[in-house]
Every structure is written in structure tokens, then in C-alpha cells.
Amino acid sequence: MEKVEFIYLSQEDVLDLGIPLKEVIELVELGLSEQGHGRVENPPKPGIHSKPDAFIHAMPAYYQKLGIGGLKWVSGYPSNRAGNLPQIAGLMIVNDMETGMPIAVMDCRWITAVRTAxxxxxxxxxxxxxxxxxxxxxxxxxxxxxxxxxxxxxxxxxxxxxxxxxxxxxxxxxxxxxxxxxxxxxxxxxxxxxxxxxxxxxxxxxxxxxxxxxxxxxxxxxxxxxxxxxxxxxxxxxxxxxxxxxxxxxxxxxxxxxxxxxxxxxxxxxxxxxxxxxxxxxxxxxxxxxxxxxxxxxALEDVIVANRIYEVAIKRGGFETLSLMERSF
Ligand SMILES: NC(=O)c1ccc[n+]([C@@H]2O[C@H](COP(=O)([O-])OP(=O)(O)OC[C@H]3O[C@@H](n4cnc5c(N)ncnc54)[C@H](O)[C@@H]3O)[C@@H](O)[C@H]2O)c1
CATH class of the missing domain: 3.40.50.720 (NAD(P)-binding Rossmann-like Domain)
Known part of the structure; x- marks a missing residue:
């Protein structure tokens, strides 16, 4: 039976794709320009807070003209530095804007670092x-x-x-x-x-x-x-x-x-x-x-970079795909 699948990219997979910072800057500039023209849906990020100085934020964005969208679910736990874990960690989901189906799930750490820069x-x-x-x-x-x-x-x-x-x-x-x-x-x-x-x-x-x-x-x-x-x-x-x-x-x-x-x-x-x-x-x-x-x-800064990572990964091929469900309707 045919399956609905999405591609999964670990931090190492994302890094291996080697997308240059110059390209990230160009993408984010395009994203900000779309925002400036009022063509991006980017609601304020809601969060949950399990410790006084920590957060987990949900960050969705949709580009009306470019037809791309997704979500970052990112945590910031400063006390992680004392252990062996990063302060910032989480996942990105890229969705198909025609069907809403998730098409990629990937680590968000590199994206967060480069898009902020x-x-x-x-x-x-x-x-x-x-x-x-x-x-x-x-x-x-x-x-x-x-x-x-x-x-x-x-x-x-x-x-x-x-x-x-x-x-x-x-x-x-x-x-x-x-x-x-x-x-x-x-x-x-x-x-x-x-x-x-x-x-x-x-x-x-x-x-x-x-x-x-x-x-x-x-x-x-x-x-x-x-x-x-x-x-x-x-x-x-x-x-x-x-x-x-x-x-x-x-x-x-x-x-x-x-x-x-x-x-x-x-x-x-x-x-x-x-x-x-x-x-x-x-x-x-x-x-x-x-x-x-x-x-x-x-979120719009993350989503435009994540979408490019998805495109490059699909073109290169060979990454893990996971099944969301059987296509049974
Ligand atoms: N605005 C954004 O989009 C965005 C995105 C990501 C991170 N951030 C923020 O950027 C900040 C840095 O994040 P990071 O991932 O680089 O963290 P990090 O833990 O990798 O680096 C922080 C550095 O600051 C140093 N530091 C701490 N207190 C200091 C002080 N009083 N004086 C001088 N140095 C001090 C630490 O030693 C460490 O080297 C955090 O506050 C984070 O929340 C903002």
C-alpha cells in the first residue's frame, strides 16, 4: 500500500548539505522582504515554561506568494550547559502548502544559528x-x-x-x-x-x-x-x-x-x-x-531556510524517509 512519507534530517545531515551562509543571508533577506510587503503569516510565538529561565516555543510561518510554510519547535534551557546538552535545541517541520502534509522533519540547531547571524x-x-x-x-x-x-x-x-x-x-x-x-x-x-x-x-x-x-x-x-x-x-x-x-x-x-x-x-x-x-x-x-x-x-527566518534544506536534500537523495501513514482512503 502506498505510504504518506516525510524526509528526516539529523543535525549531521543538515550540516553535510553544506549550504553556504551567503545563501542563507540571501534567503532570509528575501523572507524579510516578503514580510515587509505583508505577504507572510507569522503569528507571535506561544511558549511553555517548565523552568523559570527556560522555554519551548512554537514558531509557525507561511509565505503566501512563495507557497512555503512550516514550524519550528525550539527549546532554550540555559542549565543544559552544565550537562552535556546544548542550550538551544529542537525540530523543524516543513509542510506541503497544498495538502498540509508534513514533508520534512529536521534538526533546527544549525538553522537557528545561521538564520540569526x-x-x-x-x-x-x-x-x-x-x-x-x-x-x-x-x-x-x-x-x-x-x-x-x-x-x-x-x-x-x-x-x-x-x-x-x-x-x-x-x-x-x-x-x-x-x-x-x-x-x-x-x-x-x-x-x-x-x-x-x-x-x-x-x-x-x-x-x-x-x-x-x-x-x-x-x-x-x-x-x-x-x-x-x-x-x-x-x-x-x-x-x-x-x-x-x-x-x-x-x-x-x-x-x-x-x-x-x-x-x-x-x-x-x-x-x-x-x-x-x-x-x-x-x-x-x-x-x-x-x-x-x-x-x-x-519563524519566517527559519522556515525559508528549512525549505531550502528540504529542496537540496530531495535533490541529493539518499536520506531517511519515515512513514506518517498508509494512504488508505
Ligand atoms: N534573537 C535571536 O534570534 C536569537 C537566536 C538564538 C539565540 N539568541 C540568544 O543569543 C544569546 C547567545 O546564544 P548562544 O547560542 O550563542 O549561547 P552560547 O551559550 O553558545 O554562548 C553564550 C556565550 O556568552 C558568554 N557569556 C555569558 N555571560 C556573559 C557575560 N556576562 N559577559 C560575557 N560573556 C558572557 C558565555 O561564556 C558563552 O560563551 C542567548 O541569549 C540566546 O537566547 C537569540
């Missing part, structure tokens, strides 16, 4: 100051590393990277792994201030903070700042006094605000990133403005 890279493409050469990075884990690679992709002139992490090993390994490969000078710093003060781009990618890290006075004119931990790593005055506040989702930003983020007040929105990418609002307009981007992470 792609969103930052796209923000930098539209909002970094002309002549940007320096980056201050706080947190050298999965996101710090990927974001560095993403920035270099869109800003080939990037030369100087200063990093700070509470883990010496994390700083050493980002230097060993990327200094030569990317052709940038990476300096491990002894404080947040020495890593970020006066840099063209500042990005924080840490976790579990008791207090913010980046002070307003280190966020100089012309700087483009990023906080990957929602508002947690940036002091309230830096957030509120930025000339432009950008996010990939204002709905999600307000939802986070209602649940305790932005304790000093919600900044006023300049633009959603999708509006900038779709050409509805300009990104950077002057060399001096301070732009802060707090991109929350959207």
Missing part, C-alpha cells in the same frame, strides 16, 4: 555606517561566532574585532578558528568596555545576565548596536536614547515588554527590519546616527 548581517547591510571596519563582540558562543562570520560576509572591509567573554576558552577559540580564516585581527579583551567602546558595530550574544553590560557612553555616534538577548544586555538609557530602534518584529518586542523585557521602558519603533529590506523605510541616513537593533528571531 543572517538577520544581523542583513541589518548591518542596511544600517552599518559607511566605512565600517571594527566590531566589538560580547559573548563568543554559537551566536557570537556565527555573527562574526555573517558580518564579514556583508562587510568585507571588517578588520578589527575585539571580543569579551567570561570564558577565556571561548575567546581563545574564536581567535584560533576565525582570525586567519576571515582575515581579521581578533583581540581578547579584559572587560566589556574595552571590547565595545567606540566600535563601529557592537553585538552582545550572552545569556543569564544579572545586570546589563553595555553602557550608553560606549555606544558612540555612528555605531550600530545589536542585542541578541532581547533588551537584557543593554542599559535602558542606551536603548531609549538610540536615534533609531529597529527590530524584526514589533509584536514580539511588545510581547517581551509585557513579560518583563525593557524594564526602563519600551523604545519607540523606527522600523521593522522587513520594512527596511522591502524599501519602505531607509536604514541608515546619516553617518552619525546611533542605531540599535534588537531582533527577536522570527
Amino acid at each position: 543572517a538577520v544581523s548581517a542583513i541589518t548591518a547591510k542596511y544600517c552599518a555606517r559607511e566605512g565600517t571596519e571594527t566590531l566589538g563582540l560580547v559573548g563568543c558562543g554559537v551566536q557570537g561566532r556565527m555573527n562574526l562570520v555573517g558580518f564579514k560576509e556583508v562587510i568585507p572591509d571588517l578588520k578589527e574585532v575585539r571580543v569579551f567573554d567570561i570564558s577565556e576558552r571561548a575567546m581563545q577559540s574564536i581567535k584560533e578558528d576565525y582570525e586567519v580564516e576571515l582575515g581579521v585581527e581578533i583581540t581578547a579583551c579584559e572587560s566589556v568596555e574595552s571590547a565595545v567602546n567606540g566600535m563601529d558595530i557592537i553585538l552582545t550574544a550572552t545569556q543569564r545576565l544579572k545586570e546589563p553590560l553595555v553602557k550608553n557612553e560606549w555606544f558612540k555616534p555612528g555605531c550600530l548596536g545589536f542585542g541578541l538577548e532581547a533588551s537584557r544586555a543593554w542599559y535602558g538609557d542606551a536603548i531609549l536614547k538610540a536615534d533609531k530602534f529597529i527590530t524584526d518584529s514589533w509584536d514580539q518586542t511588545m510581547y517581551f515588554y509585557e513579560h518583563g523585557a525593557f524594564p526602563d521602558g519600551l523604545p519607540s519603533l523606527y522600523a521593522e527590519l522587513g520594512e527596511v529590506v522591502a524599501g519602505k523605510k531607509p536604514g541608515r541616513e546619516t553617518q552619525d546616527e546611533r542605531i540599535l537593533a534588537i531582533n527577536i528571531g522570527l
Whole structure:
């Protein structure tokens, strides 16, 4: 009897496909442009919380014009770091938009890492100051590393990277792994201030903070700042006094605000990133403005990448397929 089947891809399968970050950036830029044109269904993510600092989020998205859709079911458990498990883990499902049938189930870790870096890279493409050469990075884990690679992709002139992490090993390994490969000078710093003060781009990618890290006075004119931990790593005055506040989702930003983020007040929105990418609002307009981007992470960014992974895997062939049901009607 004929079966309804879907393809299954482990993390290793996804990695083996070797989809380049450049392609991920192009895909996510297309996705954000579709969002900016109002052609994506991407409801705010609901979550469950089995521990005070942990979540499992359901993140669906549907592209009306491109005809693709799916769901990410992703967990974030900071305490996993003490054991032998990653903080972020989960599954993606890609669905056939004609029948609703699942056509692929895959690990979501690589997708989460690269699409987040792609969103930052796209923000930098539209909002970094002309002549940007320096980056201050706080947190050298999965996101710090990927974001560095993403920035270099869109800003080939990037030369100087200063990093700070509470883990010496994390700083050493980002230097060993990327200094030569990317052709940038990476300096491990002894404080947040020495890593970020006066840099063209500042990005924080840490976790579990008791207090913010980046002070307003280190966020100089012309700087483009990023906080990957929602508002947690940036002091309230830096957030509120930025000339432009950008996010990939204002709905999600307000939802986070209602649940305790932005304790000093919600900044006023300049633009959603999708509006900038779709050409509805300009990104950077002057060399001096301070732009802060707090991109929350959207299902539409995951789904467009997962769909490409599915297409590439089907074309290559040889991956495991699992049966959903017998076709018995
Ligand atoms: N916005 C998004 O779309 C999105 C997507 C994925 C992850 N994130 C967030 O990005 C952050 C980083 O995620 P990750 O996967 O890279 O985590 P990770 O655990 O791989 O790396 C975090 C790094 O931050 C360092 N760190 C922790 N506290 C620090 C401090 N006070 N000062 C300096 N360094 C510190 C750790 O030593 C570690 O190297 C998390 O907050 C995560 O929730 C956001």
C-alpha cells in the first residue's frame, strides 16, 4: 500500500548539505522582504515554561506568494550547559502548502544559528555606517561566532574585532578558528568596555545576565548596536536614547515588554527590519546616527531556510524517509 512519507534530517545531515551562509543571508533577506510587503503569516510565538529561565516555543510561518510554510519547535534551557546538552535545541517541520502534509522533519540547531547571524548581517547591510571596519563582540558562543562570520560576509572591509567573554576558552577559540580564516585581527579583551567602546558595530550574544553590560557612553555616534538577548544586555538609557530602534518584529518586542523585557521602558519603533529590506523605510541616513537593533528571531527566518534544506536534500537523495501513514482512503 502506498505510504504518506516525510524526509528526516539529523543535525549531521543538515550540516553535510553544506549550504553556504551567503545563501542563507540571501534567503532570509528575501523572507524579510516578503514580510515587509505583508505577504507572510507569522503569528507571535506561544511558549511553555517548565523552568523559570527556560522555554519551548512554537514558531509557525507561511509565505503566501512563495507557497512555503512550516514550524519550528525550539527549546532554550540555559542549565543544559552544565550537562552535556546544548542550550538551544529542537525540530523543524516543513509542510506541503497544498495538502498540509508534513514533508520534512529536521534538526533546527544549525538553522537557528545561521538564520540569526543572517538577520544581523542583513541589518548591518542596511544600517552599518559607511566605512565600517571594527566590531566589538560580547559573548563568543554559537551566536557570537556565527555573527562574526555573517558580518564579514556583508562587510568585507571588517578588520578589527575585539571580543569579551567570561570564558577565556571561548575567546581563545574564536581567535584560533576565525582570525586567519576571515582575515581579521581578533583581540581578547579584559572587560566589556574595552571590547565595545567606540566600535563601529557592537553585538552582545550572552545569556543569564544579572545586570546589563553595555553602557550608553560606549555606544558612540555612528555605531550600530545589536542585542541578541532581547533588551537584557543593554542599559535602558542606551536603548531609549538610540536615534533609531529597529527590530524584526514589533509584536514580539511588545510581547517581551509585557513579560518583563525593557524594564526602563519600551523604545519607540523606527522600523521593522522587513520594512527596511522591502524599501519602505531607509536604514541608515546619516553617518552619525546611533542605531540599535534588537531582533527577536522570527519563524519566517527559519522556515525559508528549512525549505531550502528540504529542496537540496530531495535533490541529493539518499536520506531517511519515515512513514506518517498508509494512504488508505
Ligand atoms: N534573537 C535571536 O534570534 C536569537 C537566536 C538564538 C539565540 N539568541 C540568544 O543569543 C544569546 C547567545 O546564544 P548562544 O547560542 O550563542 O549561547 P552560547 O551559550 O553558545 O554562548 C553564550 C556565550 O556568552 C558568554 N557569556 C555569558 N555571560 C556573559 C557575560 N556576562 N559577559 C560575557 N560573556 C558572557 C558565555 O561564556 C558563552 O560563551 C542567548 O541569549 C540566546 O537566547 C537569540
